[in-house]
Amino acid sequence: MLRTTRSTSTKACATAIRPVAVSLVACLILTGVPALASAQYVFVPSPPPCGDGIGLATPRADSQPAARSVALITFEVPAGNAADQYLADALPDALGGRLSRGGLDVLNRGVVRVVRPRERREIVRAGGTLGVRWIVTGSLTGSADRRVITISLLDASFGTEVWSAEWAASTTLADVESASALAIVSRIRPTVDAATRSAVAAPRTSNPAAFDALLRGIDHALDGAPVDLSRAIDDFAESGRLDPDFALPRARSALAASDMLDYARRVDPDAATRLEARARTEANAAVALDSTLAIGWLAVGDVASHRADGRRDADRAFARALHLDPASPLVHERRGLALMRMGDRAAGEAELRRAASLAPGRARARIELAELAARAGRTDSACALLNAAIAAEPYVAWAYVLRADVRARMGELRHAWSDAEIAERLGAATLGKAVSALVDAAARDTARARDRANALYRDVTSGSSISAREGRYVARVLLALGRRDDAMDVLERVRPVGPALAATLGDPAFISLHSSPRFRQLQRAAHTTATRGSAAAAAGGRP
């Protein structure tokens, strides 16, 4: 009876509760799910770790610029005046060297490629963006034979022009450079001593044509691609021929030839040997002509670093260059690259960090550091470095390739794909396509990745050779699609077989190939070449 009563009351209770519970659950479902769905739009997720868009934002300096900090920006040359276009970058770049000698803190030690500010607030904003107190601008008017060069010094604190001068066509470029440098140094440092003044105004060469050829070479070398370096070397040679006592073009020529060596070794090993010997001769001639020229010793060290047995010579020459110019970002940057080339990665990275801190507007050191960070799996710092590098120099294709790779790893597929496309459009066709295929594979679009990989494989195997960077990315694509043998075919086409290939084979992406006899054989060949050194080159160009 009791059981019956309890049962009845339980049933009654359940009967009473059931509609309420059902309503409650239904209500929760109907309100909770949409609420959760809309919550993700309310709580906006943080922006992607590698930045939004293509990252062309210009960095801003937070602190007060130093009183002697100065930036030289690209001079204006009318578009119709093709003959004088080379002066737009080359003249301020050369002027930067003199200003440094006068004790000024020159941003990047060379030209900064930005648009000339005109109005007062633009000048102030440009100073804030570049982090400098002073800005040197210039313009050329008239045709090549009747040109007038105007150079101005702007005070970025107030947005005013504090000095300006015009030179007619009768004044040589060398005179324009020295006279304007002296005037600018005197304006920024009114109490500068006589010795510094004479150092700033000292003529580089007595031959105006030699100085003109030097400026042409500087302009070509600034672009940095092998085709430009080839022309730069010719221009420097012309400058040296016109004035055999002029040390600077010889040092610059050696540096340009050194930059071109990897390319030369890939396309024509015999010509590369000759080029290396020539670079060594030029570098030694430069320091023989002027032993106080830091860039001369830098060239000696840089060329020596290409020899496997050149570590000692390179260290000595770099130490000399740093002794002469301890705050030069160029010396630190090239020393860092040379150390990495010679296998001392830790020391190289430290030097590159020093270079990056000395010159916030130089991209090369940052890109190299980013590559190291990406290889070590530090994607966040790789991203930050690449963003800064692209902001400083937005036309370096290799930076976009690296960032696309990093972004693909971080899952930012859309941005990665756009970076890959930019890289391709900037001229890195193979690298751009390869990294696009990697992004496709990361997006699980294997059909498109396979199409791209097929085209790449066809292109690579139909050509003669590829660089280590290209080989690395194309092989990674093929490996991601399970084509191990094809990946090995690509890696075997990398030239030169040396330190760069050895470093490429050390990429963790190729771990799955380590068991392959072909891979081990290639690894052995690369390490042997890297350690054996090029005896012929060493013997060819010693003074």
Next chain:
Amino acid sequence: MTLRTHPIADDDDVSAEIIAALAAEYILVGVLDQGEADTTFVAHRVGETRDHAFAVRVARDLPELPAIQRFISEIEITASLRHPRILPVRPIRKFGGFLVSEARLAAGGSLEDVLFMSTPFPTDRVYDVLHEIAEALDFAESQEILHGALRPAVVGLDAEGHVTLSGFMLRMGKPAASQAVRPSEVGDPAYTSVEQRHDERWMDGRADQYALAVLAWELLVHERRARLDDTGMLELDPLDVSPTRALRAELGVGPNVAIRKALSRDPRIRFESSRAFVEALNDRSVTTPHGLPTYHDPVATRRASPLWALVPLLLVGVGLVAMNPVPTREFALRQWQSITGRLDAAPRRVVRTPTLGFGDASGGGSTTAQRNAPQSGGSSASSGSSRGPGTYTDPTTVGGPPAPGPRIDPYGSGTTGQGGGTSTGAAGQAAAAAPSQSPTGTSIAEAAEVNARRGVAIVTLDGGSAVVTINGIPRGMTPATISLGLGSHVVRLRGSRVQPDSVVVTIAGGDSARVAFRVALP
């Protein structure tokens, strides 16, 4: 107003060649403008004083190049017009390897030069200029010629400030395929109407009226519609023509009403003529805004439908889809890539063919209309010529009575019916090899025909980038994919030490030729 000219480059081989070729008749003073295929020089005749200056346009005598064809077509069309407000142009003459056209120098520069000076154009002056342009456009339309590329740069001003219009590009009523240039290729994006962008055959003077309306807006507002963004891409700002806010303080909303009408997407809504538009623009009597929203009292609400109960379910569904963002992003990426992939794979100049009601598409293919494909069914089988009007042939009616009624091909083949030319050459063969019609209505045969007349050169430089010249004409930077006509072409890289120095490529229809250069080591 002083003309802005650039000096002639001393170290340029092409300039030296032109100076030498024209030396018997002209002394070139400076470069006024650089076009796609031609250069405009300021020149005076040998033996005359420098006061009598001319604008001399010079292009290479390479009529097989599309850019040169456009140049020739423009000069021929403009030279055929005689009107006080249209720039008189002398027909083309040949000097050595160059085509030369002479015209009077617009002493006051062009509207481009004066339009965006620091102070806005005075309102009365704006109306004068627009009125004169409209006169010229209406006259050209009466001669069955359209401008097609109206923009400030082609509106010259003489010494008294009167308009001299130049650069007429299109003949009315001619199908896009038979014009030397397609309407969509000539128009400046900022000034091009919808029908011109779509190469509509029925395009008339109202397309120029649209461009004139954009120009009027720019003059009155003192702003450019098009600008380059930070990355160098062209951006078009929407035309802000509010129905209530006057474009200039001293004007009413009359100009707004006129401009809105002239900018209508549908040409039938626009004014009858350009002149009518300018008169409406100048109509100060319009003071009330048009198109203001009308307020209505709310209607008594009915009882909610029981279907509203489905709304929460829909919300749940949307929520579930939205809560999984990763597949959505991948989906977007795939969509993006599939679109760009399709664009890459598309033929360069596809002429769309409408799917007309010819034959019976459901008849298993045997009755599907074929176009421009040679038939093997005897002499009575008709086919289209590779360039001329196409002919539709229904295989089921070959040898029988003609298909009922004429058919209009609005994309450029004229009236079609039975009979017609015969297919010859590579174009015809390509058309024969192609299937008759794609499922989307695109005539693959016609696309193949167009492709058969062109090829592609892919030019690369291992070790940098350089300017590619084809037959001496710059065509872009490496790596470049360049569309070329049939025949041999000399490919060089300008100003660089490369190997080989030059390459001669011979292009056959639909070919892709690869030209690879590498840096010559010092």
